[in-house]
Amino acid sequence: MEEEIINRVANSVLQVFDLENYYPEGERMGVDISGWLWEGFVLREKEFRDALKNHNWEQYSGKYIALFCSTDAIVPAWAYMLISTYLQPVAKKIVQGRVEEINIQLYQDIINSLDVTEYEGKPVIIKGCSRKPVPQEAYVMATQKLMPVAKSIMFGEACSSVPLFKKR
Numbered sequence: 001m002e003e004e005i006i007n008r009v010a011n012s013v014l015q016v017f018d019l020e021n022y023y024p025e026g027e028r029m030g031v032d033i034s035g036w037l038w039e040g041f042v043l044r045e046k047e048f049r050d051a052l053k054n055h056n057w058e059q060y061s062g063k064y065i066a067l068f069c070s071t072d073a074i075v076p077a078w079a080y081m082l083i084s085t086y087l088q089p090v091a092k093k094i095v096q097g098r099v100e101e102i103n104i105q106l107y108q109d110i111i112n113s114l115d116v117t118e119y120e121g122k123p124v125i126i127k128g129c130s131r132k133p134v135p136q137e138a139y140v141m142a143t144q145k146l147m148p149v150a151k152s153i154m155f156g157e158a159c160s161s162v163p164l165f166k167k168r
Helices: 045-053 077-089 100-113 138-146
Strands: 015-017 027-033 065-066 093-095 123-127 152-157 162-166
Touching: 027 093, 045 077, 045 100, 065 077, 065 100, 077 093, 100 138, 138 152
Parallel strands: 015 123, 027 065, 065 093, 123 152
Antiparallel strands: 152 162
16 A cells, blocks of 8 residues: 655644855956055055056956955055955946855845744744855844744754754
8 A cells, every 4th residue: 555645744823944045146256455465464555545546457358356465464444445346337346355255245135134023923944955056144134034024944954954043
């Protein structure tokens, strides 16, 4: 006698929240400003401004850009601000920091703008595995976003999840 296999997960009210579904496609690129500093350490304003004015900014068109300095130079805030005025017309997004920080900023923007009403009063599992580089910080952000609405939150897969939160 053969019994029909029933997918209990598909039939449950359990909602899967997959951060990979929100991954923004596009090239990420770091821009090291030390190349525009004298000997990589000293910002000479006139030379710095001239270097920026003569730089090919079109190469950053449509890309996510991380501005950083690879040396121990003390760079004034206005220098990053000035560079961003050249990048703003061509880049998708600009962050100050390393390339890894681009995804953190992108996910922060995405998660902050999400409408999570569909998870109201339901058990939610935040999917743990992804093929795309979802930053660990995004999981913390998602948890915070879902806590006010979800009945419970788990992490992992439906077959092996870790309980994190349950409304009392």
